[in-house]
Amino acid sequence: MSESIIELRGISKRFGPSYDAAARMARDIGSRFGRTPKNETVRAVDNVDLIVTRGEVVGLVGESGCGKSTLGRMVAGIMPPSDGEILFKGRDIASLPPDAAKDAKLKVQMIFQDPYASLNPRLRVADIVGEAPRIHGMIPAGQFDTYLDEQLRRAGLDPAFKRRYPHQFSGGQRQRIGIARALAVQPEFLVCDEAVAALDVSIQAQILNLFMDLRRDLNLTYLFISHDLGVVEHLSDRVLIMYLGRIVESAPSEEIFGRPNHPYTQALLSEVPRIEARKRRFTAIKGEIPSPIAPPSGCHFHPRCPSAMPRCASEAPTLKEVAPGHKSACHLNDAIM
Amino acid sequence: MSATLEVRNLRTHFFTRAGVVKAVDDVSFSVERGQVLGLVGESGSGKSVTGFSIIGLIDPPGRLTGGSILYQGEDLAKLSERDMRHLRGNRIAMIFQDPMMTLNPVLRIDTQMTEAVHAHVKTTNADARARARDALGMVGIPSPEERLNAYPHQFSGGMRQRVAIAIALLHNPDLLIADEPTTALDVTIQAQILAEVQKLTTDHGTALIWITHDLSVIAGLADRIAVMYAGRVVETGEATDVLDHPVHPYTHGLIGSVPSRNKRGERLRQIPGMTPSLLSLPPGCAFRTRCTHATSVCEQEPPTSEPSPGHTARCFHPIEGNAP
Numbered sequence: 313m314s315e316s317i318i319e320l321r322g323i324s325k326r327f328g329p330s331y332d333a334a335a336r337m338a339r340d341i342g343s344r345f346g347r348t349p350k351n352e353t354v355r356a357v358d359n360v361d362l363i364v365t366r367g368e369v370v371g372l373v374g375e376s377g378c379g380k381s382t383l384g385r386m387v388a389g390i391m392p393p394s395d396g397e398i399l400f401k402g403r404d405i406a407s408l409p410p411d412a413a414k415d416a417k418l419k420v421q422m423i424f425q426d427p428y429a430s431l432n433p434r435l436r437v438a439d440i441v442g443e444a445p446r447i448h449g450m451i452p453a454g455q456f457d458t459y460l461d462e463q464l465r466r467a468g469l470d471p472a473f474k475r476r477y478p479h480q481f482s483g484g485q486r487q488r489i490g491i492a493r494a495l496a497v498q499p500e501f502l503v504c505d506e507a508v509a510a511l512d513v514s515i516q517a518q519i520l521n522l523f524m525d526l527r528r529d530l531n532l533t534y535l536f537i538s539h540d541l542g543v544v545e546h547l548s549d550r551v552l553i554m555y556l557g558r559i560v561e562s563a564p565s566e567e568i569f570g571r572p573n574h575p576y577t578q579a580l581l582s583e584v585p586r587i588e589a590r591k592r593r594f595t596a597i598k599g600e601i602p603s604p605i606a607p608p609s610g611c612h613f614h615p616r617c618p619s620a621m622p623r624c625a626s627e628a629p630t631l632k633e634v635a636p637g638h639k640s641a642c643h644l645n646d647a648i649m
Numbered sequence: 650m651s652a653t654l655e656v657r658n659l660r661t662h663f664f665t666r667a668g669v670v671k672a673v674d675d676v677s678f679s680v681e682r683g684q685v686l687g688l689v690g691e692s693g694s695g696k697s698v699t700g701f702s703i704i705g706l707i708d709p710p711g712r713l714t715g716g717s718i719l720y721q722g723e724d725l726a727k728l729s730e731r732d733m734r735h736l737r738g739n740r741i742a743m744i745f746q747d748p749m750m751t752l753n754p755v756l757r758i759d760t761q762m763t764e765a766v767h768a769h770v771k772t773t774n775a776d777a778r779a780r781a782r783d784a785l786g787m788v789g790i791p792s793p794e795e796r797l798n799a800y801p802h803q804f805s806g807g808m809r810q811r812v813a814i815a816i817a818l819l820h821n822p823d824l825l826i827a828d829e830p831t832t833a834l835d836v837t838i839q840a841q842i843l844a845e846v847q848k849l850t851t852d853h854g855t856a857l858i859w860i861t862h863d864l865s866v867i868a869g870l871a872d873r874i875a876v877m878y879a880g881r882v883v884e885t886g887e888a889t890d891v892l893d894h895p896v897h898p899y900t901h902g903l904i905g906s907v908p909s910r911n912k913r914g915e916r917l918r919q920i921p922g923m924t925p926s927l928l929s930l931p932p933g934c935a936f937r938t939r940c941t942h943a944t945s946v947c948e949q950e951p952p953t954s955e956p957s958p959g960h961t962a963r964c965f966h967p968i969e970g971n972a973p
Binding site for chain 1: 843
């Protein structure tokens with residue numbers, strides 16, 4: 313068993329409205345007169361466990377609103393979890409002394425979806441990429457320029473352009489700047505949140521190849537978040553399927569694409585347009601992803617599931633192993649066994 | 650069978666201060682009744698401008714500088730704005746990429762939909778409302794009667810796009826132009842919308858132009874494919890011909906860069922470089938700077954070859970054999 317680099321234990325994230333004094337008082341008075349205050353809390357991520365081992369590429373797939381970005385942000389340390397702990401190399405980041413916690417956080421970096429919004433338009437490329445290593449004192453002053461050039465070159469950018477501003481670059485090049493910025497602090501773990509979704513197909517292929525080269529050269533570990541199953545299948549060793557804040561299935565790539573177990577995964581995979589498929593009939597999963605403010609009881613997928621049973625509405629299924637390394641959260645698996 | 654739409658040598662140029670942008674340059678294709686044409690290309694290839702040219706929504710500094718757009722034998726390029734308004738939204742409709750931009754955020758759905766009905770048919774308010782309700786029902790919006798009273802922000806992205814589609818379908822158009830309508834949507838919602846437009850082509854015989862950069866969607870939907878690069882159609886033909894036996898190196902490259910065509914974990918075939926600026930296109934084949942097959946002859950205007958009937962490509966060095 314190889315070493316775990318990131319481990320999540322019972323991670324949850326809730327977003328609720330923040331009440332000012334007047335609103336709190338109003339709720340308070342309301343409840344005294346027998347009114348139950350409306351529950352407006354969104355459970356974006358609901359009790360997720362995950363272990364990522366060194367060198368692995370884990371794909372995280374789900375529809376918009378399922379909580380995949382929130383989960384990624386918590387792993388990257390941008391957002392604190394409401395519950396649960398995040399372990400970096402076996403140690404809980406929250407309980408580390410400040411210096412060690414900072415080092416651990418630097419080792420986890422994030423690459424964002426929108427290469428236009430994620431770069432400061434008023435900074436030159438040299439400052440965007442160089443700011444973090446300079447502030448953290450990672451590079452001796454005399455070697456700074458060579459270090460910077462090396463970072464840019466590794467991401468496929470010409471160091472001659474380092475005096476330019478982001479608007480002078482195309483979308484694909486901007487994404488490379490974002491990658492160079494993340495790699496400049498020598499991370500071991502990258503969270504890529506829809507990192508190629510905004511790019512044209514030919515540019516997307518260039519960036520995916522870059523990710524694979526970096527993985528090999530720097531021994532990086534990835535959490536690759538995407539709604540594009542084709543991209544995830546190509547890149548990932550293991551795939552997690554998320555639905556309304558919960559992980560419903562987790563398995564090695566070949567296994568999940570070859571033998572999907574959860575009805576949601578099966579429906580999702582059947583909808584993926586594939587270039588091999590010609591002039592097919594499109595069908596649709598019935599209904600839409602429900603609001604996470606009031607998720608359905610029991611198994612969140614039961615109102616849309618073709619094989620739902622009465623039990624599905626009352627009891628939430630847990631992730632159970634259905635084959636070696638293949639876990640699925642569905643009551644149907646109990647019925648068969 | 651006669652074509653619903655036949656575009657011949659269409660040129661749409663933008664006369665900007667920095668120079669003339671030839672966004673659409675000598676583009677020809679046709680779509681028959683009930684057929685689906687996939688117009689494929691990357692950003693800046695001119696695929697959206699082609700759609701806007703057909704429906705007559707090119708604003709200055711842009712102008713149609715040549716060619717004809719024959720809709721059921723009538724040239725749309727020569728039509729007066731008044732006559733064009735009779736066709737637009739009625740016989741010819743368009744669905745845009747961003748449903749939030751198509752819908753007016755301060756008007757209720759019923760107002761926007763009945764307005765579109767009254768624009769083309771003399772009828773009572775009650776009848777217009779009934780038509781709007783039926784159109785919403787047709788695109789799979791639950792309880793359409795109540796939803797008519799909602800505002801656009803009360804719908805999710807997929808629902809909003811379905812409202813936009815319902816408006817486009819109000820008059821059962823003969824020609825529908827869809828400009829990347831599912832790019833911003835999840836796969837399950839995309840499948841619902843694809844199912845809707847597919848039904849429309851089979852039930853009403855609507856000719857459909859589906860503009861996209863996503864070859865996987867096109868593979869499942871289109872009868873014919875036209876691949877655009879830098880304002881030109883570089884390859885066109887039956888979907889199976891273009892996808893299985895692509896001839897142009899650009900089409901080859903595009904198909905090769907789709908992840909599922911490659912072995913898992915292996916390097917993707919990539920096209921080096923990026924799409925050129927349309928302001929400073931080199932003479933000859935616009936793809937030659939990125940092409941691995943390019944030779945000095947490519948600085949000339951490439952000839953059109955026809956590897957199989959109905960399948961044409963503009964290239965000096967057509968590739969033989971199967972798709973990558």
